[in-house]
Amino acid sequence: MRYLPSSPVEDQALLDAIGVPDAEALLRGIPEPLRLRRELELPLQSSEQEVAGQMLAMANRNTRFCAQFLGAGAYDHFVPSAIDALISRQEWFTAYTPYQPEISQGTLQHLFEYQTLICDLTGLEVTNASLYDGGTSCVEAALMAVRVAKKRHTVLVSRGLHPLYRDVLRTNFAPHAELNLVEVGLKGGVTDLADLTAKLNGDVAAVLVGYPNFLGAVEDLAALAGPIHAAGALLVSVTQEAFAFGWLEAPGRVDADMACGEAMSLGNKPNFGGPFLGFLAGKDAHKRELPGRVVGQAKDLQDRTGYVLTLTAREQHIRRDKATSNICSNQGLVTLRANIFMQLAGPEGLKGLAAQNAAKAQYLRQRLLELPEMEAVDDQPFFNEFVLRYRGDYDFLEAACLQESLLPGLDLGRYYAEYQGCILWCATELHSRSMIDSLVATLARVPATV
Amino acid sequence: MFLRQREPLIFERSVPGKRGMDLPRLDVPEARDTRPAHLQRSGFDALPELSEVDVIRHFTRLSKWNYGVDDGIYPLGSCTMKHNPRLNEKVALLPGFTDSHPMAPDALVQGNLELVHTLQEWLKEITGLPGVTLQPSAGAAGELTGVMLIRAYHVSRGAKRRVILIPDSGHGTNPATAAMAGYDVVELPSQPDGTISFADVTDPTSGKVRKGLLSLVAELGPEIAGAMITNPNTVGVFEYRFKEIADLLHSIGALVYMDGANMNALIGVARPGDFGVDVMHLNLHKTFSTPHGGGGPGAGPVCCAEKLRPFLPVPVVVRETKEVGEGEVRVPTYRWDWDRPESIGKVHTFFGNFGILVRALTYCLSHGSDGLKAATLRAIVNANYIRVRLQGAYALHIDSPSLHEVVFSDTLQAKREVHTLDIAKRLIDHGYHPPTIYFPLIVPGALMIEPTESEDKFELDAFCDTMLTIAREAEEIPEALHHAPILAPLRRLDETTAARKPVLRWQKPVPVQA
Numbered sequence: 001m002r003y004l005p006s007s008p009v010e011d012q013a014l015l016d017a018i019g020v021p022d023a024e025a026l027l028r029g030i031p032e033p034l035r036l037r038r039e040l041e042l043p044l045q046s047s048e049q050e051v052a053g054q055m056l057a058m059a060n061r062n063t064r065f066c067a068q069f070l071g072a073g074a075y076d077h078f079v080p081s082a083i084d085a086l087i088s089r090q091e092w093f094t095a096y097t098p099y100q101p102e103i104s105q106g107t108l109q110h111l112f113e114y115q116t117l118i119c120d121l122t123g124l125e126v127t128n129a130s131l132y133d134g135g136t137s138c139v140e141a142a143l144m145a146v147r148v149a150k151k152r153h154t155v156l157v158s159r160g161l162h163p164l165y166r167d168v169l170r171t172n173f174a175p176h177a178e179l180n181l182v183e184v185g186l187k188g189g190v191t192d193l194a195d196l197t198a199k200l201n202g203d204v205a206a207v208l209v210g211y212p213n214f215l216g217a218v219e220d221l222a223a224l225a226g227p228i229h230a231a232g233a234l235l236v237s238v239t240q241e242a243f244a245f246g247w248l249e250a251p252g253r254v255d256a257d258m259a260c261g262e263a264m265s266l267g268n269k270p271n272f273g274g275p276f277l278g279f280l281a282g283k284d285a286h287k288r289e290l291p292g293r294v295v296g297q298a299k300d301l302q303d304r305t306g307y308v309l310t311l312t313a314r315e316q317h318i319r320r321d322k323a324t325s326n327i328c329s330n331q332g333l334v335t336l337r338a339n340i341f342m343q344l345a346g347p348e349g350l351k352g353l354a355a356q357n358a359a360k361a362q363y364l365r366q367r368l369l370e371l372p373e374m375e376a377v378d379d380q381p382f383f384n385e386f387v388l389r390y391r392g393d394y395d396f397l398e399a400a401c402l403q404e405s406l407l408p409g410l411d412l413g414r415y416y417a418e419y420q421g422c423i424l425w426c427a428t429e430l431h432s433r434s435m436i437d438s439l440v441a442t443l444a445r446v447p448a449t450v
Numbered sequence: 451m452f453l454r455q456r457e458p459l460i461f462e463r464s465v466p467g468k469r470g471m472d473l474p475r476l477d478v479p480e481a482r483d484t485r486p487a488h489l490q491r492s493g494f495d496a497l498p499e500l501s502e503v504d505v506i507r508h509f510t511r512l513s514k515w516n517y518g519v520d521d522g523i524y525p526l527g528s529c530t531m532k533h534n535p536r537l538n539e540k541v542a543l544l545p546g547f548t549d550s551h552p553m554a555p556d557a558l559v560q561g562n563l564e565l566v567h568t569l570q571e572w573l574k575e576i577t578g579l580p581g582v583t584l585q586p587s588a589g590a591a592g593e594l595t596g597v598m599l600i601r602a603y604h605v606s607r608g609a610k611r612r613v614i615l616i617p618d619s620g621h622g623t624n625p626a627t628a629a630m631a632g633y634d635v636v637e638l639p640s641q642p643d644g645t646i647s648f649a650d651v652t653d654p655t656s657g658k659v660r661k662g663l664l665s666l667v668a669e670l671g672p673e674i675a676g677a678m679i680t681n682p683n684t685v686g687v688f689e690y691r692f693k694e695i696a697d698l699l700h701s702i703g704a705l706v707y708m709d710g711a712n713m714n715a716l717i718g719v720a721r722p723g724d725f726g727v728d729v730m731h732l733n734l735h736k737t738f739s740t741p742h743g744g745g746g747p748g749a750g751p752v753c754c755a756e757k758l759r760p761f762l763p764v765p766v767v768v769r770e771t772k773e774v775g776e777g778e779v780r781v782p783t784y785r786w787d788w789d790r791p792e793s794i795g796k797v798h799t800f801f802g803n804f805g806i807l808v809r810a811l812t813y814c815l816s817h818g819s820d821g822l823k824a825a826t827l828r829a830i831v832n833a834n835y836i837r838v839r840l841q842g843a844y845a846l847h848i849d850s851p852s853l854h855e856v857v858f859s860d861t862l863q864a865k866r867e868v869h870t871l872d873i874a875k876r877l878i879d880h881g882y883h884p885p886t887i888y889f890p891l892i893v894p895g896a897l898m899i900e901p902t903e904s905e906d907k908f909e910l911d912a913f914c915d916t917m918l919t920i921a922r923e924a925e926e927i928p929e930a931l932h933h934a935p936i937l938a939p940l941r942r943l944d945e946t947t948a949a950r951k952p953v954l955r956w957q958k959p960v961p962v963q964a
Contacts, residue, residue, distance in 0.1 A: 001821040003533050003739075004828055005906030014835045014907060023827040026834050027719055029688040029851035034725040040575055040718050045818035048537050055812055059546025061561030063554075072553045073799060080471060082506055084543065090520040091513035094534050096883075097745040099526075101945075102938040103878050106516035107744040110509070113460055116955040120496040126954050129745065132587035135799035164799045171763070171795030172594075175601055175632035222488055249489050262799070272562050273552030273800025274587070275747035287952065293745065298948035301933075301941035304456075310948045316590075316626035317889070321635040326590045326626035333743030336509075343460055343505045344470035347494040352473045354491070358481035381484040398555070410553055433477040 001045055067435040068407040069364070071385050071426025072214070073134060073162050073240045073262065074270040077353075078430055083267050083340050093333055101298070101308045107332070108307035111295040114339040121242070121342075122259040123250025124281035129293035130330040131278030134240050134262030135168030138208060140291045140325060141260040141280050142169060145206030145234045146179065147289045147324065152205035152233070154180040158191040160213030162240050163415040169208075186418075189217045189378030189387065191224060200231040206258070211237040211251055212244055215412075215424065216361075216385030217378065225255035234258060242266050242338075243428075244383045246354025258282040267341030268334065277334045288314060291325030353429055357384040360427035360436070367440045368425065374443075377422055385426045387412060387419065392446055394423065400446045406439050457511040461956050464498035470505050495958055515939050516744070517883045523905050523913045527855045527886040527898025528621070528684060530714045530736035535816065538739065538809035547808055552800035556785045562804065563784030567767045569811040573732060573753055576822070577710075578723025581759035583766070584751045585802040589711060592731025592750025593627040593678070595763060598794045599729055599754055600676045600705045601631055602761040606792065609703065611675035615666060617646050619685060619890045624678045624709060633675060638663055640892050644685035644848040646695060663695065671702050676728075680709035682716070684890040684898070685848050686833065686855035696726025705729065705758075713737045714902065715830060715854035718823030722753075729754040738810040749806040760792040765801075828903035829854045832910060836899055839914040843921040847893045854902075860895030868924040868931050870895040875942065876923065876934040880916045 011023075020026055027035065046054075068076050087093055091106060098104030098111075111129045118127040131137045142155045155173075157166055166183070173181040184207070185195045191209055200207075207228050212218045221237055228235045237251035239261035251259040264276040282290065288311060296310035316323040345353065361384040368374045368388055375389040390397065394411045401408040409425035416422075427436065483490070500508075517524070524531035542548075550559050570582040586592040597614065604611050614628040617638040625635040639660040641647035647662040667674065677699055681689045689695070696706045708722050708730035714737045716722070722730050734740045735748035742748070754762065765786035772783060817825060830853050837846070837856040844858035860870040874884035874897070886898040901910060923931060935941065 001817065001824055003535060003816070004821070004824055004903055005909075006824065006828065010907045011831070014831050014910075018831070018834045018838050020834075023831050026827075026830050026851070026853075029682075029690060029853060030720055031688075031690050031693070034693060034720055036578075036718065036720050036724065040819035040822065042572060042575055042819040042822075043815070045821035046815055048816070051812055051815045052537060052541065054815060055541040055808070056544060056546075058561045058565050059541075059544040061564060062546045062550045063558040063560075064546065064549065068549075068551055070551050070553055074552050076549070076551075078474075080502075082502055086506065086509045086513075088539065089510070089513045090518040090534075091516040092509075092518075093539070093741045093743050094518035094520060094531075095516045095744045096524065096526055096529055096531060096742045099886075100874065100878065100884050101943050102875065102935050102940050103517045103883055104515070104744075105939055106512040106514065109457070109459070109512055109515075110744075112955070116461065116496050119955045120494050132591060132747075132803075133799045135796065136587070136591070162799070164796060167796040168799060171598070171797055172630075174794070175598060175630075177632070218485060218489060220486060220489065245491070247491055248485065249491050253492065254488060269548035270551045271548050272550045272559065272804040273802075274798065275803040275805050276799070287954065294952075294954060296948045297953035298943040298945060300943050304940055306940045306943050308943050308945050308948050310945065310952055310954075313949065315622070317622035319626070320622050321625035321629040323622070323626040323629070326594060326623050326630050327588070328590050328621075328623050329588045329746040329748050331743075331747045332745035333741070334747055336744065340505060340509060343498055343500055343508070344502060345497075346464075346468070346470060346499045347497040348469065348499070349471040349473065350494075350497065351491065355481055356473065356476055359476060359478050362481055363478035381486065381489075402558075407551065407554060407558070429474060436478070 065407045066405040067431055069409050069425055069427065069439060070407050071241065072410045072424055073164065074273055075241055075265045075428060076270055076430055077265050077428050079267055079269060080344050082344060083337050086340055087333055087336055092336055097329065098309060101306060105306055108295055110336060110339055112307045114335045115295060117339065117342045118279050118281055121245040121250065122281040123252030124259055125284040126287040126290065127279060127281040128290050129295055130335045131280055131292055131327065132331065133274065133276040133278045134162065135165040137260040137278035137280050138165045138169050138238055139172040141236050141258055142206060142208065144289050144291060145236060145258065148286050149205035149234065152203050153178055154182060154203045154205060156182050156184050156199055156204055156207040158184050158209045158213065159186045160191055160210045160215060160219065161208055161238055162214045189215050189380045190219050196224065197227050200227055200233065202232065204231055204233040206234040206236050208236045208238050211239050212383050215387050216382040217380035218248060218382060221251060221256050222254040236260060241384065243354050243357055246350035247358055247383050263338055267337035275331055275334050277331050277338055287311065289324055290314065292327045293330045356429040360429065360431050361386060364425060364427040364436050367436055371440065371443055384428055385424060387422050387424050389422050397443060397446050400442055404438065404442045406442060457508065459956055460498050460508055461496055463504060464500060466499055468499040468501050470500045470502045496956060522882060523901060523909050524883045525885045525899045525901055527857065527900040528711055529886065530900060530902055532739050532902040533904040534739055534741045535813065538812045541812050542805045542808045560784055563767055565808060565811055567769050567784055569807055572814045573751055576717055577730065577753040578721030579753035580756050581754040581762055582751060583762045584807055585763045585798045586731065586750040586752055587798055587803050588746060588748040589731055589733045589750040590623040590627060591797065592752050593623055593709065594630055595752045595797045596707050596729045596731055597627055597631040599758045599761045600707065602794050603705065603758055604675055611673055613670050613673045614675055615677040617679060619644065619683050619892050620678060620680055621684065621709060621711065628678065636666060636670065643850045644683060644687045645689050645691065667698060667702060674702060674704040676705040676707055678707040678709060680711060682712045682853045685857050685893065686852045687850040688853060693725050711736060712854060715826065717826045718819065719826055729758055734806055734810040739813045740806045740809040747803045747806055749803045749810065761794050763795060763797045764788050764790050764793045766790060825903040832901040832903060832905055835910055836901055836914060840917055843918050855898060855900035857893050858897045859893050860897065863924040864895060866924055866928040868928045870897055872931040872934060873897065873920055876920050876931050877916065878935040879937045882913060882916060
C-alpha cells in the first residue's frame with residue numbers, strides 16, 4: 001500500500017520496542033466478543049492507475065453541457081487559474097484549524113482579510129470565518145437573531161427565499177417547540193408587504209428576505225426595513241448569488257441588520273452543490289452572538305501584529321451546551337478560493353462582472369420573449385436570473401435542449417404551485433451571445449405537442 | 451523553515467488602477483439599469499486593486515507561515531492528520547464532477563449518484579450499520595443530524611424525552627449539539643482508567659459526589675433520549691463496557707450515538723453496528739484522508755441502524771437495475787428518493803460537501819479492505835511506539851491500553867514550572883506542529899498525540915527525540931521554555947487582549963484633518 005510506511009524489518013523493530021509479538025496484540029483493549037472476526041467484504045487495494053481510471057469513468061457518466069442556463073443557488077462562473085494553483089500548495093490545503101497561531105499565521109491572516117472583504121461586500125461590521133452553505137447560514141442567522149432579540153420566539157421567512165434554504169430552516173427549527181418559523185407570502189414575485197405587516201408583532205425576532213430572491217427579483221430591502229424595525233425585529237438579507245454584491249447596494253447600507261447566504265460564486269464551480277461557502281455578517285453590537293470561528297488581530301510579545309482565533313468564549317470547546325452553535329469548523333479552503341477571487345477581481349472586476357451578468361441575463365430574457373410560447377411574469381427588476389411563463393410542455397423543451405447539449409432553466413412548478421408552467425432562467429458572464437442565440441433557436445424548434 | 455520577512459495586509463498593497471482580472475469583451479448590449487436608484491451598488495471600502503502577480507506572491511508568502519502535513523508529522527490528537535494523497539485532489543477537480551449542477555435532473559448526474567451510492571456501501575460495511583446519509587457538512591453537522599434522528603424516533607413513538615447523557619471526556623461539540631437539537635445535557639463522569647463510570651464518583655479534592663451511569667439511569671430513566679459516546683474515547687482508550695452501556699440504555703428505551711472521530715482505530719477490526727451503536731458520524735476529513743483545508747471543508751456522514759432509517763434526511767439515493775432487453779446486461783440506474791414522509795428533512799442545501807465525498811471514495815478504492823485494516827493497525831502501532839519511547843519522560847495520567855493516540859500529562863514538567871503550553875510552543879521552535887493540548891479535560895495539562903499511520907520509524911524517532919530533548923530542557927533550562935517559540939515568525943500572541951478589544955477586520959485609516 002503506497003500510502004503506508006510498511007516494511008517487515010521496520011515493523012518488527014517497532015513491535016520489538018513496544019514489546020508485543022504482532023500488531024493484533026495491541027488490540028487487547030477491545031473485548032474479544034466486540035472484535036470483527038472476518039475481513040471487510042470490500043474490494044482489495046488498487047494501484048493509482050486503476051483508481052484514477054475508475055473515478056474518471058464515474059465522472060464521465062455525468063452529462064456534460066456546452067452551456068447551463070440553470071442557476072437556482074449554484075452558479076457557473078469563470079474561475080481564474082491562479083485559484084487552483086494557489087490552493088494546491090500543501091501549506092494551504094493540508095493544514096489544520098489554526099489553533100496554534102504562531103505556526104498558522106498564513107491561514108489566520110488570510111481569514112482576517114476574508115472577513116474584511118465579506119464585511120465590505122455586505123456593508124456590515126462583523127462576520128465569522130464562514131459557515132457550511134447558504135441553507136445552514138440561514139439557520140445560524142435566525143438563531144443568532146433570536147439570541148440578539150431576547151424573549152422573541154418567531155422568525156418570519158419570505159417565501160421568496162430558496163425553497164431548499166427554507167427546508168433546512170424547517171429541519172433545524174423542528175426540535176425547538178419554543179420557536180416558530182412562519183412564512184410570508186409573495187405578491188408579484190416579491191415579499192408581500194401586506195402579509196408581512198399582518199404577521200409582524202412583538203414576538204418576531206427577525207425577518208429573512210432574499211436579495212435577490214429565489215425568483216431572481218430584487219427585493220426593496222429599504223422599504224421592508226421600515227415596518228420590520230418598527231416592530232422591533234431584525235431584517236436579515238439572504239443572498240444566494242454573491243455576484244449580486246457587485247450590482248446591488250450592500251444590504252447593510254439599505255437598512256439590513258444582518259446578511260447571510262451563499263458565496264460559492266466567488267471562485268468555485270457548481271460541484272454538485274458542495275463544498276460551498278456560507279457567510280453571515282452583522283453589526284458590531286452583536287459580535288458576541290456570532291456562531292463559529294472568528295479571527296481577530298493580536299500583538300505578540302514584541303508588539304508585532306499577528307492574528308488569532310478570538311471571541312472563543314462563545315464556542316463549544318469552552319461553553320459546551322451553552323455555546324452559540326455546535327459548529328467547530330469552517331469552509332477553510334473555500335474561503336481561500338473566495339479571498340483570492342475577490343483580490344484578483346478588485347472593485348472594478350466585481351462591478352464589471354456583475355454588469356456583464358446583468359447584460360447577459362437581459363439579453364437572454366429579451367431573446368426568449370421573442371418566442372410566442374414565452375410570456376413575462378411579475379416584471380420585477382432582476383440581476384442574472386428571471387422567471388418566464390412557458391406555454392409549451394417543459395419535458396419537450398428539456399429534451400430538445402439536452403439534444404443540443406444545453407441545460408435549460410429550472411421547472412419552477414416543482415417548487416412553487418403558483419408558478420406552475422414557469423421556468424427560472426439564469427445567465428452569467430460565461431454565456432456567449434452565440435450560446436444564447438442557439439438556445440433560442442433550439443427552443444423555436446420545440447414541438448408544441450407529441 | 452519559515453519566511454522571515456513580514457507580509458503586510460493586502461489592503462496596504464492596493465494601488466488604484468491595478469487589475470488582477472481582465473474582463474471578456476461584452477458581446478451583447480450593455481445592461482439597462484432597472485434597479486431603483488437607492489439599490490445601485492455604491493463603492494467598496496476594502497476591496498484592493500492588485501495585479502495577478504501581487505495576488506500570487508501574497509498567498510505564496512502567507513502560505514510559508516503555515517505548517518502542513520507534507521512538512522512532517524502533525525501530531526494533533528483526535529484530528530487524524532494523515533497523508534493527503536494527490537490522486538484524491540486530482541480526481542476531485544475532474545470537470546465531469548465540478549461542472550455538474552445540483553439542481554440538474556437525476557438522469558444527467560448518474561456518475562455522481564453512483565459515487566454517492568458506492569461510498570455509502572463502503573461506509574455501511576465499515577460501520578456495520580445499514581442506513582447512511584452523506585449530507586452533513588462536518589463532524590458537528592453529523593452529530594446534529596444523528597441526534598435529530600434520535601429525536602424523530604422518540605417523537606414517532608409518542609415519547610417525550612429531554613435528556614442526553616454525555617461523558618465528561620467528550621468533545622465540546624457533543625453538548626453543544628445536544629442543546630441545538632433541543633435537549634438538556636447531563637454529564638457522565640469518568641473513572642480513573644478514562645472510561646465511563648457505572649458507579650458514582652467522588653471528587654478527591656472537593657468531596658463532591660457525581661452520579662455515575664447506574665444512578666443516572668435509575669433516576670432519569672424515561673427522560674433519557676440517548677447517550678453520545680466517543681469510542682475509542684478521547685484518551686485513545688476503547689470503552690470496554692460499551693456493549694453493557696448500550697444494553698442498559700436500550701433496556702430503558704434510549705438510543706446510543708457514537709462520535710466516530712476516532713474511527714481510525716477501528717476500521718477492519720471492530721464495527722460499531724456490532725457493539726450496540728444505533729447511530730454515529732464519521733469524519734471523512736480525519737479517517738478518510740480528505741484534506742483539512744485550514745479548518746474545512748469536512749464531511750460528516752451519518753450511519754444508522756434499521757430503526758432510524760425512515761428518518762434519514764431527504765433525498766436518499768436509490769439504485770435500480772433495469773432489464774434493458776431480452777438476455778441483455780442489467781444496467782444499474784440511480785435516482786434521488788424525495789418521498790420520505792418520516793424524514794427529518796434537509797440538513798444541507800444540496801447533497802453535502804460532494805467534492806469531499808469524491809476524495810473519500812478515492813481513498814477507499816485505493817486502500818481496499820486490506821489497506822484499510824493495515825492502516826488501522828499501523829496507526830495503533832505508531833501511537834504505542836511513541837507511548838513506549840516517551841513514557842517516563844512524560845507522565846501517563848491514564849495507564850489503559852492505547853489504541854491510535856496516546857495522552858500524556860505535564861505533571862512531571864510542572865514541578866519545574868514548565869507547562870503543556872510551554873512544551874507545545876517549544877515544539878514549534880524545533881520545527882514541529884504541537885499536539886492537541888489541554889484536551890481531554892479529564893487529564894491535567896493534556897498532551898494528546900496521534901501520529902496516524904502515515905509516519906515511518908525515521909519520522910517517529912525524530913519526533914520522539916525532540917520530545918525527549920524538550921523534557922531535558924524542562925529540567926535544565928525551564929525558564930527558557932516560557933519564552934518559546936523564539937524561532938517562529940511571531941512570538942506568543944496576546945489572546946486575552948485580542949478577545950477583550952476585538953479587531954475583526956481591516957478598516958481604511960481615517961485621513962488626518964489638516
